[in-house]
Amino acid sequence: MVEKPGQRDCNRKPEKVPQKCACSRRCYAADPERNVAADHLRARRPHVALDEAASVATATGTPEDEAVRHSDGERLASLLPLLPERERELLAMKYGAGMTNRAIATATGLTESNVGTIVHRAVLTLRERW
Numbered sequence: 744m745v746e747k748p749g750q751r752d753c754n755r756k757p758e759k760v761p762q763k764c765a766c767s768r769r770c771y772a773a774d775p776e777r778n779v780a781a782d783h784l785r786a787r788r789p790h791v792a793l794d795e796a797a798s799v800a801t802a803t804g805t806p807e808d809e810a811v812r813h814s815d816g817e818r819l820a821s822l823l824p825l826l827p828e829r830e831r832e833l834l835a836m837k838y839g840a841g842m843t844n845r846a847i848a849t850a851t852g853l854t855e856s857n858v859g860t861i862v863h864r865a866v867l868t869l870r871e872r873w
């Protein structure tokens with residue numbers, strides 16, 4: 744049965760369909776060479792049942808977790824330019840380079856308690872604007 748254009752795509756194999764299929768453009772039969780190649784590559788791909796795939800833990804978590812982290816990173820990147828340069832530099836040292844307050848104080852000439860206070864206030868500012 745030939746479907747009218749605009750209806751659902753048909754799933755007929757090319758050998759059962761005339762050279763030109765009258766169904767929608769995305770029909771399986773519309774481009775048999777491409778589909779044969781896609782079938783070949785698809786068959787080589789390992790298949791895992793959905794129940795098994797859901798239980799597989801990845802290093803970065805689920806795709807949803809990865810998307811949230813990416814979105815949070817973009818949001819944080821848009822908020823950082825709103826902070827003064829000194830606070831951005833201290834946050835970069837603390838969280839980007841993983842330095843301790845003592846190491847930051849030595850590198851910048853500030854006191855250790857002053858570094859902690861500035862970093863804390865910068866984090867509070869970011870949380871307020873979040």
